Amino acid sequence: MLKQTETKKTIAGSAAAVGVAVMCSRVLGLIREQVFAGLFGAGFTYDSFVVAFRIPNLLRDLFGEGALSAAFVTVFSDYDATRTREETYRLASNVLTFILVLLSLLTLGGIYFAKDIVMLLAPDFDLVAGKVELTRQLTRIMLPFLVLISLSAVVMGILNTRGRFFIPALASSFFNLGSIIGGTSLAMLLPRYGQPAIVGMAVGTLIGGLLQLCVQLPTLWKTGFRYRFGLNLRDAGLHRILKLMIPATVGLSATQINIFINTNFAASCAEGSVSWLYYSFRLVQLPIGLFGVALSIAMLPVLAKQAAQKEVIKMKETMISSLTMVFALTLPATAGLIILAEPIIRLIFEHGAFTATDTIQTAQTLALFAIGLFAYSANKVLVPAFYALDKTRYPVIASFLAIGFNLVIVTLTINRLGHLAIALSTSCTMLINFIFLMGVLYVSMGGYSVRYLLKGLGKIVTSTLFLCLVLVALLPLASPWLAGNLIEQAVALFFLIFTAAIGYGLVLQLMRLPELDVIVRRVFAKIIPAKR
Known part of the structure; x- marks a missing residue:
């Protein structure tokens, strides 16, 4: 029990560090989206x-940050636990060179x-004069972002394995x-x-990507890592990473096919549909990043080391x-986003070129996205467990099932x-995946404590229902203020x-x-460090 508590504290502590950093990034991300909404609204541009x-985001998830990060951390953690530091860092240098090339x-x-x-992804853009040409121009400018963000992901993996979580998580703030x-x-x-004003925002994306990589390099240097240029395609560690990446990449390709399908459908809907979907999903990504991604990043090195040491019971507890x-x-975040979707969108985005109609459309979209929030975040935690168990084919199967549904x-x-x-x-597809x-x-791990999970879930659902009652009761009182000026x-x-x-x-x-006690203590420990 003591060891289980220590594991909870380790993950919660790391997740708290990541969560605080991600909070900074997500707040800046919302400011970034506010700038876009105010300057360009929702529509053509x-x-x-x-x-x-x-x-570039499709390619990043397919070949870079998503599959690469999880595969690299799994192998790098194993090297860190069983090999010399020189061998471990040699692997990292080789992976960086391979990814760069x-x-x-x-x-x-x-x-x-x-x-x-562009024509493959959004063929209906050809129906609007100049839309394909503008999209092509912006694509060419932003494609190098793929290289920068993928190198940043490898550096982040090295730092996470060395127990450094805050700076890598904060790096995305510099992107914003x-x-x-x-x-x-x-x-x-x-x-x-x-040149169109939106071209400046595209170049800004590259500037942000470069900053996200560079801000991590001083911390990387402090860990003792020294990059050595060289490419060894016969490296066993690189082969292991690629072997792990292949099924993950295939699985992520299913996700990208879904995005491709959805982008096609959205481009054929009313003008502004692509923008409404993007603005609303950016808001949903705030709790996903704070909770799902933060816990996933903190949990993966722990799971990988437990798997390397064959500690299956500890893996289940983790x-x-x-x-x-x-x-x-x-x-609770799901409930809050559904109930407060419209006032949240109005406050954040309804300025400049972003109209009241855009607010209504984006709020309705946000409420539907929020339904799958908990499943989306939970999947971020479940997938690393399959990596640690070397059973990556199952997330692949889940992804392809999602295409059909x-x-x-x-x-x-x-x-x-x-x-x-x-x-x-x-x-719906996130819920099915979950x-x-x-x-x-459950089958792969030989069972786990469903009773413990359901007991906790029952307490959480009861508390969430109370939260809903509080919001429904207070909304009529707050309505005049919600319709007022920005400060109100x-x-x-x-x-x-x-x-x-x-x-x-x-x-x-x-x-x-x-878990609530652990979360609260660790968050406060990060925000208000204890005096020594």
């Missing part, structure tokens, strides 16, 4: 930017075929800073030279505890719901969220959820 930015070639190919890729400051400055400057933490944090749901509902069908389908992965993991809206929303969160926390505390 921002639709083009979203599709253009989605192309491979993704540079992919980037050059993407730049050459940019128009064809670069995008905001560099992008906005160029957006105001470039129109004087005959996973169940992490899932309970995810539910405790995401279920996504196609069926969107096809049946797109004519009636429009772009909302895509948000609904995304949530159920499938939980079932397979902010005060009213803060009051609603703060009051509901306090109520939720008190009820959960009364019901004595152990």
Whole structure:
């Protein structure tokens, strides 16, 4: 029991560090989206930017940050536990060189075929004069972002394995800073030279990607790592990483196929649909990043080391505890986003070119995305467990099942719901993925404590219902303020969220959820360090 408690504290502590850093990043990310909303609204220009930015993001998830990060951390953690430091760092240098060469070639190919890729992803853009050409231009500018963010992911993996979580998680804040400051400055400057303002934001994306990589390098240097240029394609460690990446990449390709399908559907809906979907999903990514991604990043090195040492019982305890933490944090966030979707969107985005109609459409989309929030975050925790067990084929199967369900749901509902069908389908497929992965993991691990998980879930659901009652009761009182000026809206929303969160926390505390105590202590330890 003592060891289980220590594992909870280790993961919660690391997740707290990541969570605080991710909070900074997500807040800056929202400011970035506010800048876009104010300057470009939802429509022709921002639709083009979203599709253009989605192309390097598709490749990043497919070949870079997603599959690479999990595979690299798994092998690097094993080397760190069983090999010398020189061997471990030699592997890291070789992986960095390999990724640099491979993704540079992919980037050059993407730049050459940019128009064809745009037409494949959003063929209906050709119906609007100039939209394909603008999207192609933005794509060519932003494709090198793929190289920068993938190198950043490898550096992040090295630092996480060495127990450094805060700086790597904070690095994405510098991406947002670069995008905001560099992008906005160029957006105001470039129109004087005959270039669209949105081109400045595309260049700002590259500036942000470079900053995200560079800000981690001093911490990497302090760990003792020294990069040595060289490419050894026969390296056994590189082969292990690629072997892990192949099924993960295949699985992620299913996710990208879903994104490809959804982008096609969205591009065929009313103008602005791509933007409404993007703005709303960016908001959903705030709790996903804070809770799901933070716990996943903190948990993966722990699971990998436990797997290397054949500590199956500890692995089960780690996973169940992490899932309970995810539910405790995401279920109240889900309820809050659904109930407060419209006032949240109005406060954050309804300025400048972003209209009241955009607010309504984005809020409806946000509410549907929020339904699958807890499942999306839980999947971020479940997938690393499969990596640690070297059973990566199961997330692959889950991803391809998602394609089938996504196609069926969107096809049946797109004519009636429009772009909302895509948000609904995304949530449904995440829920299906979650159920499938939980079932397979139960069999793969020889069972785990379902009773403990359900007991905790019952307490969390009860507390979340109380949170909903608080919000429903207070909304009529806050409505006049929510319809007021910017300051009144902010005060009213803060009051609603703060009051509901306090109520939720008190009820959960009364019901004595152990993970809540661990989370609260660790978060406060990061925010208010103890005096020595």
